Amino acid sequence: MSSVREARGVERLVQGQDTQDGAGVRLTRVLSHDLQERLDPFLMLDAFGSDNPGDYIAGFPNHPHRGFETVTYMIAGRMRHKDSGGHEGLLQNGGVQWMTAGRGLTHSEMPEQEEGVMEGFQLWLNLPAKNKLCDPWYRDIQSHDIPEVTTPHGVLVRVIAGQSHGTEGAMQREHTEPLYLDLHFPSHEGVVFEQPLPASHNAFVYVYRGGLEVVQEDHTCAVPLKRMAVLSNDGNGVVLRGQANTRAIVIAGQPLHEPIAQYGPFVMNTREELVQAVDDFRAGLMG
Ligand code: FE2
Numbered sequence: 001m002s003s004v005r006e007a008r009g010v011e012r013l014v015q016g017q018d019t020q021d022g023a024g025v026r027l028t029r030v031l032s033h034d035l036q037e038r039l040d041p042f043l044m045l046d047a048f049g050s051d052n053p054g055d056y057i058a059g060f061p062n063h064p065h066r067g068f069e070t071v072t073y074m075i076a077g078r079m080r081h082k083d084s085g086g087h088e089g090l091l092q093n094g095g096v097q098w099m100t101a102g103r104g105l106t107h108s109e110m111p112e113q114e115e116g117v118m119e120g121f122q123l124w125l126n127l128p129a130k131n132k133l134c135d136p137w138y139r140d141i142q143s144h145d146i147p148e149v150t151t152p153h154g155v156l157v158r159v160i161a162g163q164s165h166g167t168e169g170a171m172q173r174e175h176t177e178p179l180y181l182d183l184h185f186p187s188h189e190g191v192v193f194e195q196p197l198p199a200s201h202n203a204f205v206y207v208y209r210g211g212l213e214v215v216q217e218d219h220t221c222a223v224p225l226k227r228m229a230v231l232s233n234d235g236n237g238v239v240l241r242g243q244a245n246t247r248a249i250v251i252a253g254q255p256l257h258e259p260i261a262q263y264g265p266f267v268m269n270t271r272e273e274l275v276q277a278v279d280d281f282r283a284g285l286m287g
Pocket of ligand 1: 060063065070107109
């Protein structure tokens, strides 16, 4: 029997915007500024993917962050990160770097390859006001340390954060309670995947291979390749039906309902706190 009694629908489909960031890395900004309130606690989602080194080789040289977390998920390729606290790590195929910027750090994220495919996602997850100035922290999670579960219908689920089908993810966070799943549908068409989701949690699905449908009792909505479906906040879960070999990420979290003030890589609650962030960065207080 299904654990999803009433399935959520699609409120809107979003096509990402092609842009450049860092030292000229080409990427697709899937979740941008205008969706920050709607998809609270998520602030940004970038998808990068290219087999042309010219699109990624310049990387992201030294830059600061304050007030939120970055979650970088590598599908293919290698990226080395170094930060002002002396930490260094290599992010590679299927691995995740979960970084809590807290009160601030400076880091670089640079490709460690000169050819081949570089593909992945960077998600920005907000911190509650009371934790925005916490100590910086990060964790490198290698691919083999990401729990996986295969549903009875044959969908492989990589559980990066939260919980799915009885499997605890690699990360659990209080306050925002993020769910981050990478779904790999099998090679035959029409397989269904279900995931319970509290109605209060904002949620979206992004398709990066193939395509799928968001299924409700009396309605389905097709989500094509490279589209994000913002899910409506009704019902108690989501039901997805995939085309053959579809891959998609499902992301959900408990909204913070706090004011969002952003200036580039700083995300605080007020303008005054942003001015302070810029001052602290200039004074060398972010490493
Ligand atoms: Fe960064």
